[in-house]
Amino acid sequence: MQATLSTRTAPAGEVSPAAVMIRRMSGLFFVHAFLLAGAVFILLPFVWMLVTSIKPPEEVFSAELSFWPDRFYGLENYSFALTAAPVLRFALNGVIVCTGILVVQLLIAIPCAYALAKLQFPGRHLLFVLVLLALCIPIQVPALPIYMALAWLGLLNTYFSMMVPFFLSVFGIFLFRQFFRSFPDDIIHAARLDGMSEFEIVWRIVTPSAWPAIAAFSVFSIVAHWNDLYWPLIVISDINLAPPPLGMMYFADAETGSNYGALTAAATVLTAPLVVTFLFARRRFIEGITMTGVK
Amino acid sequence: MAQLDLRGISKSFGDTAVLRDIDLSIADGEFLTLVGPSGCGKSTLIRIIAGLEPQTAGSIAVDGAPIDHLRPHERRVAMVFQSYALYPHMTVFQNLALPLTMARLTMAERLPLLRLLSPRRRRIMAGIGQEVGAVAEQLQIDRLLDRRPAQLSGGQRQRVALGRAMVRHPAVFLMDEPLSNLDAKLRVHMRSELADLHARLRATFVYVTHDQVEAMTMSDRVAMMHGGRIIQLGTPAQLYDRPANLTVAQFIGSPTINLIKGRIGRDDAIEIPGGRIGLATGLPPGAEVTVGLRPEAVVPAPLVPAFQDPVRLPARLHRRENLGPEQILHFDLMGTEKAGLTCRVMGSETVVADEPVDLLFEASACHVFDSAGERVDLPAPVTSSPPPVRPVAPLAGGPGA
Numbered sequence: 001m002q003a004t005l006s007t008r009t010a011p012a013g014e015v016s017p018a019a020v021m022i023r024r025m026s027g028l029f030f031v032h033a034f035l036l037a038g039a040v041f042i043l044l045p046f047v048w049m050l051v052t053s054i055k056p057p058e059e060v061f062s063a064e065l066s067f068w069p070d071r072f073y074g075l076e077n078y079s080f081a082l083t084a085a086p087v088l089r090f091a092l093n094g095v096i097v098c099t100g101i102l103v104v105q106l107l108i109a110i111p112c113a114y115a116l117a118k119l120q121f122p123g124r125h126l127l128f129v130l131v132l133l134a135l136c137i138p139i140q141v142p143a144l145p146i147y148m149a150l151a152w153l154g155l156l157n158t159y160f161s162m163m164v165p166f167f168l169s170v171f172g173i174f175l176f177r178q179f180f181r182s183f184p185d186d187i188i189h190a191a192r193l194d195g196m197s198e199f200e201i202v203w204r205i206v207t208p209s210a211w212p213a214i215a216a217f218s219v220f221s222i223v224a225h226w227n228d229l230y231w232p233l234i235v236i237s238d239i240n241l242a243p244p245p246l247g248m249m250y251f252a253d254a255e256t257g258s259n260y261g262a263l264t265a266a267a268t269v270l271t272a273p274l275v276v277t278f279l280f281a282r283r284r285f286i287e288g289i290t291m292t293g294v295k
Numbered sequence: 296m297a298q299l300d301l302r303g304i305s306k307s308f309g310d311t312a313v314l315r316d317i318d319l320s321i322a323d324g325e326f327l328t329l330v331g332p333s334g335c336g337k338s339t340l341i342r343i344i345a346g347l348e349p350q351t352a353g354s355i356a357v358d359g360a361p362i363d364h365l366r367p368h369e370r371r372v373a374m375v376f377q378s379y380a381l382y383p384h385m386t387v388f389q390n391l392a393l394p395l396t397m398a399r400l401t402m403a404e405r406l407p408l409l410r411l412l413s414p415r416r417r418r419i420m421a422g423i424g425q426e427v428g429a430v431a432e433q434l435q436i437d438r439l440l441d442r443r444p445a446q447l448s449g450g451q452r453q454r455v456a457l458g459r460a461m462v463r464h465p466a467v468f469l470m471d472e473p474l475s476n477l478d479a480k481l482r483v484h485m486r487s488e489l490a491d492l493h494a495r496l497r498a499t500f501v502y503v504t505h506d507q508v509e510a511m512t513m514s515d516r517v518a519m520m521h522g523g524r525i526i527q528l529g530t531p532a533q534l535y536d537r538p539a540n541l542t543v544a545q546f547i548g549s550p551t552i553n554l555i556k557g558r559i560g561r562d563d564a565i566e567i568p569g570g571r572i573g574l575a576t577g578l579p580p581g582a583e584v585t586v587g588l589r590p591e592a593v594v595p596a597p598l599v600p601a602f603q604d605p606v607r608l609p610a611r612l613h614r615r616e617n618l619g620p621e622q623i624l625h626f627d628l629m630g631t632e633k634a635g636l637t638c639r640v641m642g643s644e645t646v647v648a649d650e651p652v653d654l655l656f657e658a659s660a661c662h663v664f665d666s667a668g669e670r671v672d673l674p675a676p677v678t679s680s681p682p683p684v685r686p687v688a689p690l691a692g693g694p695g696a
Contacts, residue, residue, distance in 0.1 A: 195368035
């Protein structure tokens with residue numbers, strides 16, 4: 001910007017193309033330096049976790065701050081983490097719980113969102129207001145009644161008990177509704193003329209166009225439930241069913257509580273699936289976020 | 296095929312009436328166009344026929360049997376949308392085959408995995424494939440069957456949308472402004488293709504457009520809609536030659552009809568700015584009228600028309616549009632403010648700008664509309680001798696008035 005301005009104000013011939021190039025490059029350099037500083041600030045805890053997971057205990061506790069370990073201790077930390085606690089079992093539990101929650105959430109939220117976005121029926125606006133209100137209710141509010149119901153049904157300490165409060169995602173309904181609203185009515189009309197039922201329209205016509213929204217929602221949902229400690233802590237006492245955060249809590253007991261190398265190694269193993277998921281869904285995720293206006 | 300009868304169709308959204316008591320019979324194999332400005336209710340009407348929206352009152356029948364209770368796909372109608380409405384994630388083949396698979400396969404045979412179990416399915420799909428191929432060949436899209444809509448040009452999408460309507464062999468084709476997303480050249484081409492298609496299929500076509508040229512060029516009959524009503528129904532020639540009211544007169548025809556405000560004089564003739572027209576209207580003296588003149592009915596004096604008894608209006612050339620074989624000349628009437636006449640003449644450039652000329656037209660070419668804008672039917676010209684051209688006080692008028 002500055003470069004173009006200066007070429008305009010300066011008399012012709014005074015500013016050589018090389019000078020313009022240099023100015024433009026230096027502008028780019030500063031912008032990127034600024035962004036890079038921000039990225040470093042945000043990534044530092046994560047990088048620190050990775051580095052700590054390959055440091056020997058004495059280096060973790062040494063008074064001076066050193067970034068790179070003098071002695072590579074990764075193998076010991078990771079093997080300790082993987083043998084001392086069923087870390088992979090925690091990860092598997094996380095996968096089961098997150099997948100179960102996500103699938104049911106999508107099965108419920110997509111048809112609901114379609115109805116709210118595209119069908120005309122009395123009370124539609126009221127229902128949508130209720131959905132918005134439900135967004136304001138934190139999980140802690142219905143926790144007690146749900147817990148009591150699960151206890152009464154004898155379902156505590158099951159995968160189901162970990163998943164059931166999250167099956168109905170009002171956030172998902174809201175997000176998909178915003179996405180579906182921009183879906184062309186004419187295509188839905190054409191599908192009706194071709195003889196499709198409303199359910200077929202939802203799953204065969206509208207959903208295939210909603211991949212960006214599904215990806216965005218999946219990332220939100222998986223991150224939230226992978227990292228959830230509160231609800232599993234309430235309903236799970238069997239360590240074999242523990243999802244990652246609860247497992248980490250069991251792992252960080254008095255015995256290994258000060259073994260930060262092993263703890264960060266376990267944390268790395270348990271965070272990796274999330275990072276991989278996001279990297280795969282990244283492009284769709286950004287599309288979905290920008291298209292639905294959810295930020 | 297099918298005759299379509301609409302009886303007393305009304306539609307309102309809350310307090311706003313969109314359609315008011317529409318009666319319309321469309322003959323078997325007819326090409327009927329609903330034309331009108333945007334917001335006149337023509338699209339709503341076609342959606343009601345398709346069953347996509349319920350009517351507030353009235354009934355629709357195909358071949359005498361009411362179809363009001365039937366769902367869209369049970370009505371034997373197919374629709375082509377302005378936006379084409381192709382399924383974006385399906386190939387052209389899948390788009391074309393979908394109406395047939397929906398009609399011929401059971402629910403289970405359409406399910407993702409379960410369908411592999413049905414031996415019947417393969418046989419049916421082979422038949423569908425043949426039919427789709429035949430339709431694609433007719434429309435010259437058989438090479439595009441593996442593509443997705445996003446990879447097609449506007450004209451190709453248009454053909455796929457037509458094909459999706461054709462595979463079902465519907466009794467009635469409903470078309471909602473199908474050509475308005477195409478560029479001008481392609482639109483002209485598709486116009487003749489649609490007319491050919493209609494001639495070949497011999498199906499009933501109901502065609503919605505806001506473009507009077509499309510209405511005039513393709514239709515057997517045109518229903519001009521305005522404010523939720525059909526204000527004139529007739530052949531294109533009837534609408535052009537005998538417009539029932541000012542709205543039709545102004546909407547049909549390009550360039551737009553010339554309108555001149557006038558008043559009935561004492562001798563029954565119509566007094567207009569710059570002259571008088573010897574026509575017996577049967578209206579009382581002093582009544583205000585609007586005179587409509589098609590641009591081709593007005594001829595500038597140098598061209599010497601073979602008029603028996605023309606009305607003459609002095610005018611001056613204001614602007615010339617050269618269209619090649621013909622010219623559109625815009626004149627300012629002398630002695631009036633902003634009142635003009637447009638005329639359409641063939642070829643030569645005989646009229647010179649800034650030189651006064653007389654504009655000539657025959658009284659019998661005039662359309663007369665009363666103060667409510669309704670057509671006044673004229674028996675015959677009153678006077679046989681040309682009245683002297685005498686300027687009268689300018690009233691107002693011209694195409695823009």
